[in-house]
Amino acid sequence: MPDETRNDSRVSMTRGERVRAAARTLRTPRTASWVANETEVSVKTAQKYLDQLVEDNVLRKVEQGDQILYCVDQLMATYREVAALQREHSREELTSALDSMRSKITDWKQSYDLETPGELRASIADLDDTDEVETRREVASEWEHLADRVPVVRAALNEYDWATKRDSISA
Template identity: 35%
Template sequence: MSESPGDGVQSWAESMNARERIRSVAETLREPRSVNWISEQADAAWGTTSEELQALVEQGQLRRVEDGETTRYRPDFTRLLFEEIRTLIEENTREELRNELAAITEEIEEWQATYDVETWEDLEQSLADGDLGSEELRERRDVIAFWRENEEDRRLIKHALELYSDVIAAREEMTDVADRATS
């Protein structure tokens, strides 16, 4: 049986309730968006969207941005950064983070040697070289995307390693406080 374009929306609507869809859209915002835009993307009623966005603002997950007469919403990027770092620390040992950092650095060094460049920006500049065929252009574009992603991952891992002891100590302190409170 073939799927119609509407099947994806119906599946989305069936698999998540309206508030879940609104949260899902809100979590993926890259730029401030209006209630109308988010409501349309989430396939949810305007009133439900407005209420849910306000709840997310109150929880600190979104920020309100006043744009003239329009209110827009965007993620709290600082909170997201710290949540990513916390997740890295909670899901990985220091050694695993160090190994991943080494693997990322090695991959970047290989690209630097392969393309005789220092940065992904240098590699991007090479795309203007008229001697490159379509396959080589695609390959370099893919490498640029991976390189940029690796640099972001490397930055997060470095932060996680810098904060590792502090987060572990804070977690242990919370556990000790909770244990004392229940005994």
């Protein structure tokens, strides 16, 4: 049944929509032919839409040997995320979120007497208790997520005044 649902949703999407949707989820650089295969379009069609996304600063085009690969433009994605945070949250909300994230990370460092989520993952090898293994995996995953979020929220706060002045509509 899940495959039928997947195919039904693909049928309702245009070729361009399928390529754009797949491209925005690329975690590793991929070729146009890989995207074409995933989205059931021709390589030429995939390339056309991927190149449009490069022009729109959504994707980056990277040459690797004789291949051209496409990947998410992380810098532009981060800029968009910072702008969204600034538009959707007050300075106080962002400050509270940053404080909360940093407190959680500090608590995990103290609780496990470790400095990084990688060290926490490595400590799993010494455990027999499956519940503790699962807990540490979940904490390590959350820790990695928060460690990635801290600089983004910090950037939103650092330029909050500058961004909100430029984002306001003057009448």
